Amino acid sequence: MTISIRTNATIFLSLLLPVLNPCHAISRSVPTYILANDDDDNQRGSVHGRIVTQDGQPAAYVSITVKGTAKGTTTADDGSYHLRHLAPGEHTLVVSFVGLQTQEQTITVTAGQNAQLDLTLTETARQLGEVLVKGYKSTNQVPVTVGKVAIKPMDLPQSVAVVERDVLDRQQTLRLSDVLANTNGVYISGSTGGFQEEISARGFAFGSSNTFKNGVRFNNGVMPEVSSLERVEVLKGSSAILFGNVAAGGILNLVTKKPRFESxxxxxxxxxxxxxxxxxxxxxxxxxxxxxxxxxxxxxxxxxxxxxxxxxxxxxxxxxxxxxxxxxxxxxxxxxxxxxxxxxxxxxxxxxxxxxxxxxxxxxxxxxxxxxxxxxxxxxxxxxxxxxxxxxxxxxxxxxxxxxxxxxxxxxxxxxxxxxxxxxxxxxxxxxxxxxxxxxxxxxxxxxxxxxxxxxxxxxxxxxxxxxxxxxxxxxxxxxxxxxxxxxxxxxxxxxxxxxxxxxxxxxxxxxxxxxxxxxxxxxxxxxxxxxxxxxxxxxxxxxxxxxxxxxxxxxxxxxxxxxxxxxxxxxxxxxxxxxxxxxxxxxxxxxxxxxxxxxxxxxxxxxxxxxxxxxxxxxxxxxxxxxxxxxxxxxxxxxxxxxxxxxxxxxxxxxxxxxxxxxxxxxxxxxxxxxxxxxxxxxxxxxxxxxxxxxxxxxxxxxxxxxxxxxxxxxxxxxxxxxxxxxxxxxxxxxxxxxxxxxxxxxxxxxxxxxxxxxxxxxxxxxxxxxxxxxxxxxxxxxxxxxxxxxxxxxxxxxxxxxxxxx
Missing domain, CATH: 2.40.170.20 (TonB-dependent receptor, beta-barrel domain)
Incomplete structure (x- = not known):
């Protein structure tokens, strides 16, 4: 699938910035880029919302532009967006994504207010005669945060597994053992007293030294809470160069949900x-x-x-x-x-x-x-x-x-x-x-x-x-x-x-x-x-x-x-x-x-x-x-x-x-x-x-x-x-x-x-x-x-x- 990019270079830049800017990848906040100068922020308003496909799934990397201006943004992984610094009055938002029906929606912006506009995009078979850029990343293209540096798994000589929030929701996961049912080679090797799930990979037991939350070790002597997780990352094999004394089987990182700049x-x-x-x-x-x-x-x-x-x-x-x-x-x-x-x-x-x-x-x-x-x-x-x-x-x-x-x-x-x-x-x-x-x-x-x-x-x-x-x-x-x-x-x-x-x-x-x-x-x-x-x-x-x-x-x-x-x-x-x-x-x-x-x-x-x-x-x-x-x-x-x-x-x-x-x-x-x-x-x-x-x-x-x-x-x-x-x-x-x-x-x-x-x-x-x-x-x-x-x-x-x- 690809994103539809208009010939306007500013929109092309707005799509590339979320990939090139590692700070936004870390914060997971909505990537909004203001491409024109604004005067007094107090006299301006904003628009936020969420874009989903007709099956209710988040529509990531969708292009949203303000018609007739150079302002634009793209949706985040969860389909959310936020356009700031808009002059009061009516504005027309153009929402486009190749393979999805382009929509134009008019919304009234009030000074000092944050208007909300949620949209559902439907599929279309129409072929658009425009410049095309790949619009999403495969599982081999998204760096894991526990790696400390933004290296794509495709460039990494190591096996990586990631379970995203969408899978956790669909499967209604309750315990970490439910999550690890999606990661071969990483498994529950035992349970003690009904309060702990013991994890192993490639024949070696994980301890607290191998279990991380947001890149920091945490004690796994209790079953961690899964409802707060955005995703689960697994680096299989040795990660001693990054974290020192860790077992050889791999490390597990639990990534929690991050703050967002909309309500x-x-x-x-x-x-x-x-x-x-x-x-x-x-x-x-x-x-x-x-x-x-x-x-x-x-x-x-x-x-x-x-x-x-x-x-x-x-x-x-x-x-x-x-x-x-x-x-x-x-x-x-x-x-x-x-x-x-x-x-x-x-x-x-x-x-x-x-x-x-x-x-x-x-x-x-x-x-x-x-x-x-x-x-x-x-x-x-x-x-x-x-x-x-x-x-x-x-x-x-x-x-x-x-x-x-x-x-x-x-x-x-x-x-x-x-x-x-x-x-x-x-x-x-x-x-x-x-x-x-x-x-x-x-x-x-x-x-x-x-x-x-x-x-x-x-x-x-x-x-x-x-x-x-x-x-x-x-x-x-x-x-x-x-x-x-x-x-x-x-x-x-x-x-x-x-x-x-x-x-x-x-x-x-x-x-x-x-x-x-x-x-x-x-x-x-x-x-x-x-x-x-x-x-x-x-x-x-x-x-x-x-x-x-x-x-x-x-x-x-x-x-x-x-x-x-x-x-x-x-x-x-x-x-x-x-x-x-x-x-x-x-x-x-x-x-x-x-x-x-x-x-x-x-x-x-x-x-x-x-x-x-x-x-x-x-x-x-x-x-x-x-x-x-x-x-x-x-x-x-x-x-x-x-x-x-x-x-x-x-x-x-x-x-x-x-x-x-x-x-x-x-x-x-x-x-x-x-x-x-x-x-x-x-x-x-x-x-x-x-x-x-x-x-x-x-x-x-x-x-x-x-x-x-x-x-x-x-x-x-x-x-x-x-x-x-x-x-x-x-x-x-x-x-x-x-x-x-x-x-x-x-x-x-x-x-x-x-x-x-x-x-x-x-x-x-x-x-x-x-x-x-x-x-x-x-x-x-x-x-x-x-x-x-x-x-x-x-x-x-x-x-x-x-x-x-x-x-x-």
Whole structure:
């Protein structure tokens, strides 16, 4: 699809500016450009609104001009626009887009007022004899913000996946696991206690160091709120050059909704199975011509298919954008999450096998809970030094606290579930208080040395964790329950009092500097090269509270992590690439001489092809990779050592895989996305585990496919949307890997069955309102998310939900 451009050069410029101006890409505000001089702003008015297609979808990059003048703008990604500095009186707006019917609308502008004009464009088969410029970007053309510099994925020797807000709305996503069903190779590898979804990619687990919100790390010890997200970005593979100590599988960035310089919003109510209800709101406005604000939030109250399990959460996400002069922007974003839900470690395992008990059976106590309070504030100052150079500084802080109180995990602390189903329940409590601080600065720019073009990134960052964990004296025997027959025993319902036993203080201080350059040797051949130096200091102070005795340990490491990639583009719409990247993982423990262990280095090799087909209507990418940690820390066997704290870099883990992604734009009302991944992560050397054995939690195969249709024909039913999503998770294993160093080892793996989940959705979407409904797990498939052998959580059965929303 293409945009219709009139011969007026100013309109052509207004279309190009949103692409060329990185500041607008960061703020996501409506790109309005004033192409004539105006006098007194107080004596002028403005017009704002939203342009949608006849199926109710946002019409991005549509040209809007004031007839007979040089004033113009284009719509943003969400179809919104804002024309400022208009003289009072009647004006005719010309709205055009190739393939859509050009419209002219007359509107009266009043001094000091902001008039609103929303339009719906319809398709036309008329061919326009005008200059044509590509009017939208494919998924391979839009840079991800977490990359720190505006490099198109087509030029990046790395696999990238992005899930946009439109997909989140159509699928009515509720949890991050719903979002990741659209990203092959990135998957939920486990769930703990019903309050956390554990994420992995390419065989390596993500932690809080790999999970970001608006480019800043955040604690993923609680399920993040999805309703506030504009999109989800995934950089697969190593990103150590950008962020230092991150796992090799990739990083995940959650991008929240940004302030906008016009007034509008949405209120919505979602209801669903098992007594679920969730009201939400999203309000934005431009307070002045230079200040815009936005506030979205939600309240959630839910029960569960699990007996006696329920949850409640409150979320708020305020933000403010201030334009300080013509070249500087300050964006301040905050969020607050309070999440409290029943502590639920699932159905347990018997002799490393999943027992045949109903999916809804709950083994904990109704009063047990996990409560999290999470508050974060991030400020980003962006200043354009010139049209080619900008500097961006970010500062942030986050406060995370959790209180977990309830039954111990089944099979924990040697309290195994017996063959007859009897399990002696214990009670445990843990409190965590974590404070996180970060500061970073990036200089990005473009320049040329002769005929060679450069896209340069130079940056530095420093962050700090202060984590205090309080462990309480557990109650070893609370009562006994039978997992097959809960009525067999009389269960206790009282809440015991536990006393604090131990305080662990675990500070982490990190700093790094990095430089990266995308070098365009020719239009077809590009090189991405860079290096980062990282320093990290860790430690712990463990204090026993009854006698106030403390033990302190500390460790520090530094490391260089290089990156090199080669991209060859035989034509503008195809890119072949190969790359090498290096990352590192810090180790705990000491060697046989008592010295701190050095970090383990992880080498990754990747090759792939990226294609934009049919003028960008379809993107098809394929990637192969190998990731190898060839100096994995394992318990030292020297001189018959059995102290697990004395280690040697004697192990090796190798991950190999293939990934395929396909994504389309809307074609005659249809759009789809699909993907497949194969991964094999094994111990290729080990003195502890069987060489050749697979690592736990990682499915060899994952696949996803989503098909969407919107009825575009004018008349009854216009705006009707249908959707169908399927994702497949292959066989994987949990439990505990067999140790070759232990005679008569009782550890065993738990084989988890593969499953395919089908979801269906239907909606009716108009400019002002939308009604949506969806069904998840249509075939009522049963499988499990498992952590070790002590948190075995069944996936949810078939569920139904519906959402009614109103826009203004």
């Amino acid at each position: 509008g919003g949405q209120v919505a109510m979602r209801v669903g199975s098992f007594g679920f209800y969730k009201p939400s709101f999203d309000v934005y406005t431009g307070l002045t011509q230079n200040i815009a604000v936005r506030l979205n939030g939600t309240y959630e109250n839910s029960r569960s298919f699990r007996d006696d399990v329920r949850g409640e959460r409150i979320y708020l996400n305020p933000s403010i954008l201030a334009k300080i002069g013509t070249r500087t922007e300050l964006l301040v974003e905050a969020d607050y999450l309070r999440d409290k839900r029943t502590l639920d470690f699932g159905i347990g395992a018997i002799n490393y096998a999943i027992p045949d008990v109903p999916r809804n059976r709950f083994l904990g106590t109704a009063w047990g809970y996990n409560q999290v309070n999470q508050t974060g504030v991030t400020a980003t100052l962006t200043h354009r030094l010139t049209d080619q150079w900008q500097v961006r500084a970010t500062g942030g802080l986050q406060d995370f606290s959790s209180d977990q109180f309830g039954t111990t995990r089944p099979n924990a602390s040697s309290q195994f579930i017996k063959t007859n189903g009897d399990w002696q329940r214990g009670i445990q409590r843990t409190q965590v208080d974590e404070k996180y601080y970060i500061g970073q600065i990036d200089l990005t720019g473009q320049f040329s040395t002769g005929t060679i073009k450069h896209t340069l990134l130079i940056g530095a960052d420093a962050d700090s964790y202060r984590t205090n964990t309080t462990a309480f004296n557990p109650l070893a025997k609370y009562d006994t329950i039978n997992v097959f027959n809960p009525a067999k025993y009389r269960l206790r319902t009282d809440i015991p009092t536990l006393t604090a036993r131990q305080l662990t203080q675990a500070p982490i201080d990190r700093a790094g500097v990095y430089v990266q350059d995308l070098i365009a040797l020719t239009n077809k051949l590009k090189v991405l090269a860079g290096v980062r130096w990282s320093y990290q200091q860790t430690g712990s102070t463990v204090t026993t509270l009854n006698d106030n005795k403390a033990t302190t340990t500390s460790n520090f490491d530094d490391a260089f992590t290089p990156r090199f990639g080669l991209v060859y583009q035989p034509r503008e719409t195809t890119a072949l690439f190969v790359s090498y990247a290096n990352s590192f993982a810090l180790n705990t423990g000491v060697d046989v001489a008592g010295n701190a262990l050095p970090p383990s280095f992880i080498n990754q090799y990747e090759a792939g092809i990226k294609n934009d087909l049919f003028n960008g209507l379809l993107s098809a990418n394929a990637t192969v990779y190998q990731i190898k940690n060839s100096n994995l820390a394992q318990t030292s066997l020297e001189n018959g050592n059995t102290n697990a704290n004395i280690k040697e870099l004697a192990g090796e883990v190798t991950s190999r895989g293939v990934e395929v992604d396909v994504k389309s734009k809307t074609i005659r009302g249809f759009s789809f996305l699909a993907g497949y991944s194969y991964n094999e992560t094994r111990y290729t050397q080990s003195n502890t585990y069987i060489v050749g054995s697979l690592l736990r939690y990682n499915p060899n195969h994952t696949a996803n496919a989503s098909l969407f249709y919107t009825l575009q024909r004018p008349g009854f039913g216009q705006g009707l949307q249908l959707g169908f999503t399927a994702f497949y998770v292959g066989e994987r294993q949990a439990g505990r890997s067999t140790r070759v160093t232990v005679a008569n080892d009782t550890y065993r793996l738990i084989e988890l069955p593969a499953y395919t989940q089908l979801n269906a959705s239907v909606g009716y979407v108009r400019a002002r309102y939308a009604i949506r409904a969806n069904v998840t797990n249509l075939l009522n498939q049963l499988s499990y998310n498992v952590h070790d052998d002590n948190s075995i959580n069944p996936i949810a059965p078939r569920q139904v939900s519906a959402t009614l929303s109103w826009n203004w």
